[in-house]
Amino acid sequence: MAPDFAALRREFPVLERKTYLNSGSYCALANEVRAAFEAYLEDRLRVGADWDFWVAKNESVRALVAALLGAAPEEIAITASVSAGLNSLASALDFSGSRNKIVISDFEFPTAAQIWHAQERRGARVVHVPRGADGSIAAADFAHAIDERTQLVAITHVCFRNGARLDVPRIVRLARASGARVLLDSYQSVGSMQLDVQDLGVDFAAGGMLKYLLGTAGIGFLYVRAALIPALVPASSGWFAQEQIGSMDITANRPAASARRFEAGTPAVVNCYAAEAGLKMLLRIGTAAVEQRVRALTADCMGRLREIDWTSSTPPQDGRRGATVAVPSRDAGRLVQALKERGIVTSCRDDNVRAAFHFYNDEADVEVFCAALKDLRAALGPPAAPG
Numbered sequence: 001m002a003p004d005f006a007a008l009r010r011e012f013p014v015l016e017r018k019t020y021l022n023s024g025s026y027c028a029l030a031n032e033v034r035a036a037f038e039a040y041l042e043d044r045l046r047v048g049a050d051w052d053f054w055v056a057k058n059e060s061v062r063a064l065v066a067a068l069l070g071a072a073p074e075e076i077a078i079t080a081s082v083s084a085g086l087n088s089l090a091s092a093l094d095f096s097g098s099r100n101k102i103v104i105s106d107f108e109f110p111t112a113a114q115i116w117h118a119q120e121r122r123g124a125r126v127v128h129v130p131r132g133a134d135g136s137i138a139a140a141d142f143a144h145a146i147d148e149r150t151q152l153v154a155i156t157h158v159c160f161r162n163g164a165r166l167d168v169p170r171i172v173r174l175a176r177a178s179g180a181r182v183l184l185d186s187y188q189s190v191g192s193m194q195l196d197v198q199d200l201g202v203d204f205a206a207g208g209m210l211k212y213l214l215g216t217a218g219i220g221f222l223y224v225r226a227a228l229i230p231a232l233v234p235a236s237s238g239w240f241a242q243e244q245i246g247s248m249d250i251t252a253n254r255p256a257a258s259a260r261r262f263e264a265g266t267p268a269v270v271n272c273y274a275a276e277a278g279l280k281m282l283l284r285i286g287t288a289a290v291e292q293r294v295r296a297l298t299a300d301c302m303g304r305l306r307e308i309d310w311t312s313s314t315p316p317q318d319g320r321r322g323a324t325v326a327v328p329s330r331d332a333g334r335l336v337q338a339l340k341e342r343g344i345v346t347s348c349r350d351d352n353v354r355a356a357f358h359f360y361n362d363e364a365d366v367e368v369f370c371a372a373l374k375d376l377r378a379a380l381g382p383p384a385a386p387g
Ligand SMILES: Cc1ncc(COP(=O)(O)O)c(C=O)c1O
Pocket: 024, 025, 080, 081, 082, 083, 084, 109, 111, 112, 156, 158, 160, 185, 186, 187, 188, 208, 220
């Protein structure tokens, strides 16, 4: 049975006040996630410190992330951020040999490019796959960059700037053919669509809980394919990355046999409460239903944009975009502000205003957004086409 999206919408109080189209930046807060934050405070007041319970909560988040991604819990590290996970992974890679090339795309989020460029002082060579003339990046564009010197292809699933989705399976096939591994930055996709790491064939995947996973900032994950873990020993570590967390051994580094070796220090306890609640809610609804809903809303939005003659920087094909619809503006910052004054929450990157949809949005949100754009078109519409 399809989820009752109208009833689910009522679980997000901000939606009574705002047209909230900002889940690509930070999700709306659900009542049950708020209750999880409150439960943390209650536990602190009642029990004080409850480390066994808190470690179990962290393990519960690990198991839920694994279920979401079609992975085993042993393949999941719970991290403080995507950046923390990528830095830990990078510290386990060796760039001293001839296979020192890292291929990234021009769609990457800054952190996912900066961390790879930071490896240049360790011998890595970072090659960017640029956008084509139409602003898109096709899988075939990677063929020029990936070769037998490529160690890692590090790609975003969905671009944070314009909502374009890369053709991950085809890029994975290209990487495999050259013996390269693939890291997927899933932050702009996970929770808004089905994402199975086995189906996609990626070796590593990173993401976090504050966008489509309904949780909070300060907690994320890193998936590492089981077969790769033993040979990857991070040079960044900490007591929660050790085989025996409680050993208190100061004589050696003994990394956990599982992906926990990519963790570091004390888990962000309060964030575990919120992340657990958000993940449980999402898994209950089901990512297949969420994907269908988000796809319908973004398609509706793209259609209405065509009606008001406002071009979009987001690909029109359903399978080529994520949950964000981006519209170019002569002054994106002012457009975000003008929308905000009308109770519509969006964000901007480059010259684009981003409207990001989740299952708790509805057709009325699309209508309100596009009606406001129509009104604002004369002052803040798309830039004139060149030439
Ligand atoms: C695609 C993508 N990757 C990474 C990040 C940042 O990750 P973190 O701040 O957890 O390191 C973001 C944040 O917006 C993002 O959209």
